[in-house]
Amino acid sequence: MRDFRKYNIWKLSHSFTLKVYDITKHYPKDEIYGIISQLRRASSSIPTNISEGCGRDSDSEFNRFLTIALGSASEVEYLIILSKDLNYIDENSYINLNEEVNIIKRKIYSLKQKLKK
Template identity: 50%
Template sequence: MKDFRELKVWEKAHRLTLVVYRNTAAFPREEMYGLTSQLRRATSSIPANLAEGCGRSGDAGFARFCTIALGSASEVEYHLLLARDLNLLKPKEFKDLTRRTTEAKRMLTSLIQKLKAPG
């Protein structure tokens, strides 16, 4: 069993989640159960799946949860685009969140490749 807190990608994903929560706090009240909820859920799913995967035995099980986290990161990318196009995110916020999401996706992809590499 691995300690998820020791993973750099978990730390990046956790920080991304905190920033998303701060940014979405300013979203309109009518989006509370819409885009705000969807964006927060998708973002928090990234570090949550990494944590759950660390509790599984073996690299194959961990890789599966990393792949789920990667899918959540792609979902975040879309929700960020939607928030930008609805003028809920300022261009600077959008750029920062997109950069952080892309960085997490790169790290997840690298980790998945490492886990699936022949021993």
């Protein structure tokens, strides 16, 4: 069994999730059951799936959960574009969040490739 806390990608995605929760506090209240909820769920799904995958028995199972985490990261990427286009976040926040989520996506992909070897 792997310790998910030792994975840099888990640490990055957990930190990213905390940022998403913080920034969505400033979204319009009528989005509480809409984009706020979806963005928070998708962002927290990234470290959650990494954690769950670490508790599995094989590299192939871990890889499957990394694939799910990668899908969640792509969902977050779209939702931050939507947030920017709806003027819920400014351009600078968008750039920072987009850069972070793409770093996370690249690192997940890299880890998936290492597990295949």
